[in-house]
Amino acid sequence: MIIVTGATGQLGRLVIDGLLEKVPADQVVAAVRSPEKAADLAARGVQVREADYDRPETLRPAFEGGTRLLLISGSEVGRRVPQHAAAIQAAQGAGVPHIVYTSAPHADTSVLGLAAEHKATEEIIRETGLTYTLLRNNWYSEIYVPAITQAVETGAVIGGAGDGRIGSATRADYAAAAVAVLTGTGHDNRIYELAGDVAWTLGDLAGEISRASGKEVVYRNVPAEEHRAALVAAGVPDAFADVLVDVDRGIAAGALADTPGDLKALIGRPTTPIADTVAAALAG
Numbered sequence: 001m002i003i004v005t006g007a008t009g010q011l012g013r014l015v016i017d018g019l020l021e022k023v024p025a026d027q028v029v030a031a032v033r034s035p036e037k038a039a040d041l042a043a044r045g046v047q048v049r050e051a052d053y054d055r056p057e058t059l060r061p062a063f064e065g066g067t068r069l070l071l072i073s074g075s076e077v078g079r080r081v082p083q084h085a086a087a088i089q090a091a092q093g094a095g096v097p098h099i100v101y102t103s104a105p106h107a108d109t110s111v112l113g114l115a116a117e118h119k120a121t122e123e124i125i126r127e128t129g130l131t132y133t134l135l136r137n138n139w140y141s142e143i144y145v146p147a148i149t150q151a152v153e154t155g156a157v158i159g160g161a162g163d164g165r166i167g168s169a170t171r172a173d174y175a176a177a178a179v180a181v182l183t184g185t186g187h188d189n190r191i192y193e194l195a196g197d198v199a200w201t202l203g204d205l206a207g208e209i210s211r212a213s214g215k216e217v218v219y220r221n222v223p224a225e226e227h228r229a230a231l232v233a234a235g236v237p238d239a240f241a242d243v244l245v246d247v248d249r250g251i252a253a254g255a256l257a258d259t260p261g262d263l264k265a266l267i268g269r270p271t272t273p274i275a276d277t278v279a280a281a282l283a284g
Contacts, residue, residue, distance in 0.1 A: 001065050002182050003029040003096070005051060005087065006072035008037045010142075011102070014175035015070060015182075016041060022183045031062045053083035059090030066096040068182050073102050073118065077243060084121040088128060098131040098188070100181055102174070105136050105167075105193060105256060112250040114243060133187045135178060138195035139247070139256050141168040141277040148209055148281040150234060157206040157219045160227040164251035166202075167195030167259045169271045176267040194263040196271040199256070208278045224249065 007030035025045030051062035107118040206219040231241040
């Protein structure tokens with residue numbers, strides 16, 4: 001029995017889709033905050049169970065009978081450690097022997113502010129004594145879709161990453177890796193640093209947008225304050241703007257540059273190039 005938390009989210013749905021290609025639907029559990037949003041999954045034969053990180057009493061029943069739990073990290077930055085701790089404790093109480101967790105690149109040593117909650121979660125998982133697999137996902141290429149479409153209109157990609165490289169991959173790539181681990185063997189107590197095959201700079205991104213759109217787009221590297229102001233002006237919420245500014249600072253320092261090949265090895269194919277994400281964004 002494979003249990004997937006956050007199963008109605010963008011990554012979670014892709015994982016469910018991948019699992020259903022490999023295992024019977026009645027062996028898949030979608031653990032979700034709002035079961036009504038998973039009616040389509042239930043219609044496909046997936047077990048849908050309520051599991052709200054903020055309501056620990058819902059978690060243990062949702063995890064009962066599970067042999068592997070995919071703990072997809074929560075989206076509420078600043079609240080994730082207690083949320084994840086509740087889920088891990090519930091999994092242990094329900095007798096789930098193996099936890100797979102979506103973490104951050106080099107979570108134990110990263111300069112990224114986002115990494116702190118992932119590092120803490122990894123430590124909590126290890127302290128349980130349960131078998132685990134840590135999927136340290138690099139940045140998602142889809143994060144740049146708004147910047148791609150905006151750049152066609154403004155003629156510029158704006159950021160503060162300098163010449164730092166980004167080993168991003170798509171959600172579909174990371175979902176395929178999760179499916180491989182959840183349905184495969186040999187992953188006990190392993191840490192995978194997952195990244196795209198080729199790391200690129202924001203200057204490279206601007207060049208690719210130019211090529212794909214036929215319009216001249218440049219990369220403007222700006223101070224953090226100007227970067228944040230541009231994000232907020234574009235409608236990015238304040239808290240997430242702060243995250244993106246910090247991530248660019250980390251990119252400039254090399255935090256997302258590694259391309260160790262773990263992702264390609266797990267999914268058995270090349271990762272999706274950033275050019276494909278640009279093409280998809282421009283196609284609407």
